[in-house]
Amino acid sequence: MIDIDLLLASGGVYKKFSPGEIIFNEGVASLYYYQLISGRVRWVNISDEGKEFLQTIVDPGECFGEIPLFDNEPFAATAIADKESVLIRLPRLAFLQLLKENPEIHLEFSKLLCQRIRFKFMVLKEFANHDPEHRISTLLEYFRETKKNICPNCNQVKLTRQEIADMTGLRVETVIRAIKHLEEKGKVCIEKGKVYFPYD
Numbered sequence: 053m054i055d056i057d058l059l060l061a062s063g064g065v066y067k068k069f070s071p072g073e074i075i076f077n078e079g080v081a082s083l084y085y086y087q088l089i090s091g092r093v094r095w096v097n098i099s100d101e102g103k104e105f106l107q108t109i110v111d112p113g114e115c116f117g118e119i120p121l122f123d124n125e126p127f128a129a130t131a132i133a134d135k136e137s138v139l140i141r142l143p144r145l146a147f148l149q150l151l152k153e154n155p156e157i158h159l160e161f162s163k164l165l166c167q168r169i170r171f172k173f174m175v176l177k178e179f180a181n182h183d184p185e186h187r188i189s190t191l192l193e194y195f196r197e198t199k200k201n202i203c204p205n206c207n208q209v210k211l212t213r214q215e216i217a218d219m220t221g222l223r224v225e226t227v228i229r230a231i232k233h234l235e236e237k238g239k240v241c242i243e244k245g246k247v248y249f250p251y252d
Contacts, residue, residue, distance in 0.1 A: 053087055053115040053164070054150070054157060056140065062150045064142035069133035075117075078130045082120030085147035088112050091137025095129050096218070106218035109134075109201055109211065118161070121147055167198075179221065185230040187220050189239060196249055207249040209240070 066089070069075055075086065078097060093110040095117070107129050110116045120127055121144055142150070151158040174194060178187045192209060195201045201210045213231065217224040231247060234240045241248045 053113065053160070056087075056089070058150070058154075059087065059140045059142055062142060063146040064140040067139055067141050069137045069139070071133055071135050073133045075131040075133060075139070076127055078128065079126050081126055082117060083144055085115065085121055085142040085144065086117050086131070087115045087140045087142075089138045089140060091139075092134040093131050093137055093139075094134050094215075095131050097129050104218050105221065106215055108219075109215065111201075115164075119165070122165075184220070184222050184226045185233050187222070188216060188227060188230045189234055191216070191220060192234075192240070192249075202249065207251065209247040209249070 075093065088110050090112050093116060095107045095110060096104040097107065098104055117127055117131055178190050203210055213227045214224050217227045231240060235242050238250065241250050
């Protein structure tokens with residue numbers, strides 16, 4: 053999202069996280085801007101029973117947890133490293149100063165926030181639809197259109213069935229059945245357990 057050299061020049065530092073390590077918790081104050089350099093991070097809400105609802109998967113080059121930097125409210129979700137991850141952490145005040153000095157970056161953040169709000173509207177709309185197959189199909193098509201969570205070279209869906217279940221609020225068994233139905237309709241392909249979009 054932001055050039056690495058610019059982040060470092062503004063006071064950003066590298067930070068390494070082990071698989072399963074919490075980067076920040078829901079409900080705590082935000083002190084930093086976070087940008088993933090390598091690895092993978094999941095951004096989740098955790099119920100009192102310990103069940104995760106997956107908000108999004110963060111891939112290298114993406115930022116996460118940025119909303120509190122703008123509204124000064126606590127984090128709305130918890131960020132957890134899925135695998136060994138390296139990120140750059142920039143103090144909040146330095147981040148805001150960087151935006152003031154670089155209006156083009158501020159504009160890109162405005163676009164990003166709009167995209168994420170649109171995604172949430174789409175998810176909420178689909179949750180009103182009780183047909184699991186439709187929910188999953190719409191979610192996967194959104195990722196295909198936005199090139200998020202889809203391998204650009206082979207069209208593989210980079211989400212596990214469990215992650216799709218955690219993202220849609222469905223049981224993993226329901227997701228497995230729904231994806232099998234989508235394969236029968238020719239909307240996806242399954243090879244060696246991996247889900248792919250067919251080439252146009």
